[in-house]
Every structure is written in structure tokens, then in C-alpha cells.
Amino acid sequence: MQPTAFIFDLDGVLTDTAEFHYLAWKQIGADLGIEVDRELNERLKGVSRMESLERVLAAAPRPLNLSAAEKEHWATQKNLLYQELIETIRPSDRLPGIDGLLNDIRNAHMLLALGSASRNARFVLERLGLADAFDYIVDAGQIRFGKPHPETFVNAADHFGLPYETCIGVEDSAAGIAAINAAGMFSVGIGSPDALREAKYRVDDTTRLTLSGILEAYGIG
Known part of the structure; x- marks a missing residue:
């Protein structure tokens, strides 16, 4: 079956x-008396802001009994810190190889969607100069369940009215790969084999990400 759409994480x-997410969570952790190191930060990738906060709180040296309102406050503070940092993003911050891949997908007449856990997805796309590159955008404000639940990817496919098995999802986190697989789609991972062992096709970084390579792994070529 021919692939019809790509759904990209951001x-x-x-x-x-x-790195901006890490720095923001590190500051929130410091304010709460919790050390947010690189290892903990890896477990925050690809999940929602509130779930990330819960994982940070779980790492506290002693239990913090925060109310729902207090949790909302700290999640909001994290987002404010993150928004300050992403103000510096420019089109030159697109990862290498991405422009060529997006162009190749478009030239192959396949649809493009963004499926991000970030509520700032549209803003970041605008800063990158990619706001018009995607046919549809799913962000955290449109879904009930974050990754690894498949809703983000299912939402995009349903918007287009496409069979899930004809969609290809591209992710850099284990939670994202799990979401793509749970949706019955073809998963493409960017990163280490240890973290992304469930990906159906994987590359080390975006410089190795090509449409021909993905389609060959998918079974078209």
C-alpha cells in the first residue's frame, strides 16, 4: 500500500x-528543591507538560504534596521560561536535512502534518519559517491523551480521512515511537538504537533522513 502522509514531531x-525544555525544567526543579539532570530530562521527552511535571515531582528527595492549582502554577512557570528561550529561534535553526526531506515529500504529493506534544508548536513553526509547510497541525491543546497514547497521530490521519497504515510518523522519543506504533502506522526514529529500539526504521540524526531511505524501509522502492 502506498504511503499517503507524513506526521512529524517537532x-x-x-x-x-x-535544550530549552531542559533549561526550563532545570530552573523549575531548582525552585522546588529537585535536581533535574540530563538523565531525568530524557524521561521528559515526548510527553505532555503536566506529565513531565509529575515525573519531576516524583524525583523530589522528599514527597511534595502539591495541590492541582499549585501544579498548574509550576507548569505555567515552566512554559513561560520556555517561551522566553524560544524567542531566539530562527529559520537557520531547522535541523540539517529537514528542508530537503519536506520538499521531497511535497514533490511526491504526500500530505504533511505536525503532531507535537507542545502547546507552542505553531509559534515555533512560525519562528522557523515553516508555518505554511504543513497541511495540518496537532498540538497538545487538541487532544486528551499525550504520547505514548496514539491520539496525536490518529487525530492527524482522521483529519485527512486516511487509513492509519498509510501514514508515516517521524519521532525522536520512545514515547513518540510507541504512539506511532500503537496507531498502526510506520514509525521512523531519529536517535540512538537503545532509546528507539521499537522504531520500524531508525537513523542516527536528521542528516541521514531521506525520503528514499524511508520508502525503501516501508516497502516501496
Whole structure:
């Protein structure tokens, strides 16, 4: 069956805002008396802001009994810090190889969607100069369940009215790959084999990400 659409994650796939998320969570952790190191940050990738906060709170040296309102406050503070940092993003911050891949997909007459866990997805796309590159955008404000639940990817396919098995999802996190697979789609992972062992096709970084390579792995070529 011919593929009909690509659904891309944002952070770590189109641009690398992961460091900004890390710095923001590190500051929130410091304010709460929790050390957010690189290892903990890896477990925050690809999941929603509130779920990330819960994982940060779980790492506290002693239990913090925060109310729902207090949790909402800290999640909002994290987002404000992140928004300050992403103001610096420019089109030159697109990851290498992404422009060529998007052009090749468009020239092959396949649809393009963005499926991000970030509520700032549209803003980041605008900063990158990619707001018009996608036919549809799914962000955290449109779904009930974040990754690894498949809703993000299912939402995009349903918008287009496409069979799930004809869609290809591109992710850099284990949670994202799990979501793509759970949706019954073809999963493409960008990153280490240890973290992305469930990906149906994987490359080390975006410079190795080509339409021909993906289609060959998918079974077209």
C-alpha cells in the first residue's frame, strides 16, 4: 500500500528545542528543591507538560504534596521560561536535512502534518519559517491523551480521512515511537538504537533522513 502522509514531531525532529525544555525544567526543579539532570530530562521527552511535571515531582528527595492549582502554577512557570528561550529561534535553526526531506515529500504529493506534544508548536513553526509547510497541525491543546497514547497521530490521519497504515510518523522519543506504533502506522526514529529500539526504521540524526531511505524501509522502492 502506498504511503499517503507524513506526521512529524517537532522537538528534536524539525529543530532542537530540547535544550530549552531542559533549561526550563532545570530552573523549575531548582525552585522546588529537585535536581533535574540530563538523565531525568530524557524521561521528559515526548510527553505532555503536566506529565513531565509529575515525573519531576516524583524525583523530589522528599514527597511534595502539591495541590492541582499549585501544579498548574509550576507548569505555567515552566512554559513561560520556555517561551522566553524560544524567542531566539530562527529559520537557520531547522535541523540539517529537514528542508530537503519536506520538499521531497511535497514533490511526491504526500500530505504533511505536525503532531507535537507542545502547546507552542505553531509559534515555533512560525519562528522557523515553516508555518505554511504543513497541511495540518496537532498540538497538545487538541487532544486528551499525550504520547505514548496514539491520539496525536490518529487525530492527524482522521483529519485527512486516511487509513492509519498509510501514514508515516517521524519521532525522536520512545514515547513518540510507541504512539506511532500503537496507531498502526510506520514509525521512523531519529536517535540512538537503545532509546528507539521499537522504531520500524531508525537513523542516527536528521542528516541521514531521506525520503528514499524511508520508502525503501516501508516497502516501496
